[in-house]
Amino acid sequence: ETGVTQSPTHLIKTRGQQVTLRCSSQSGHNTVSWYQQALGQGPQFIFQYYREEENGRGNFPPRFSGLQFPNYSSELNVNALELDDSALYLCASSLTGRGGELFFGEGSRLTVL
Amino acid sequence: GENVEQHPSTLSVQEGDSAVIKCTYSDSASNYFPWYKQELGKRPQLIIDIRSNVGEKKDQRIAVTLNKTAKHFSLHITETQPEDSAVYFCAAYSPGAGSYQLTFGKGTKLSVIP
Numbered sequence: 236e237t238g239v240t241q242s243p244t245h246l247i248k249t250r251g252q253q254v255t256l257r258c259s260s261q262s263g264h265n266t267v268s269w270y271q272q273a274l275g276q277g278p279q280f281i282f283q284y285y286r287e288e289e290n291g292r293g294n295f296p297p298r299f300s301g302l303q304f305p306n307y308s309s310e311l312n313v314n315a316l317e318l319d320d321s322a323l324y325l326c327a328s329s330l331t332g333r334g335g336e337l338f339f340g341e342g343s344r345l346t347v348l
Numbered sequence: 349g350e351n352v353e354q355h356p357s358t359l360s361v362q363e364g365d366s367a368v369i370k371c372t373y374s375d376s377a378s379n380y381f382p383w384y385k386q387e388l389g390k391r392p393q394l395i396i397d398i399r400s401n402v403g404e405k406k407d408q409r410i411a412v413t414l415n416k417t418a419k420h421f422s423l424h425i426t427e428t429q430p431e432d433s434a435v436y437f438c439a440a441y442s443p444g445a446g447s448y449q450l451t452f453g454k455g456t457k458l459s460v461i462p
Contacts, residue, residue, distance in 0.1 A: 334379060
């Protein structure tokens, strides 16, 4: 059984640029959620996808967008990067998005200069 | 939306002692409360969870209690070991209308001193 994998593991961008982060969900999981974890903080919910549809969104601006593909892998896109976007971005997959164990990837560490 | 407060932010205990971490939540509709452990540079991993129809759950040295009336839940680790050193996060799941969201606390850094 393959776990949740994310790419890239680290990246550096400059303010105003755009970034795409990728996530492959664990085998058999149809729900993917994305979290932003700033240094020393808990993960903050960005959004959740179930069968290619967004079915939950946290308090993040529209420049944070996502996609889920038919194989349940997912992308997180962030436009017009700001310094405060520097964080660890965690992808998590689950069997159900309705309250159950999340299986996290190792994360993508984004630094915005 | 849901708000989860977690205390303390740091906790140091001697090996073999017990550790208790407490969380409160604001949304009375929240019905699922997991605890995640995150070791330095690693992904968060679920260690125990509890649903709102249960008051207490235990798994070996780890237990979680839930008080729905007071809207708080706690993690108890007994006979702590150095490998328990990590950051622990509580979370609450809110099944809001058309939206599914897990809200995390800010974390507790537990240090177990040998």
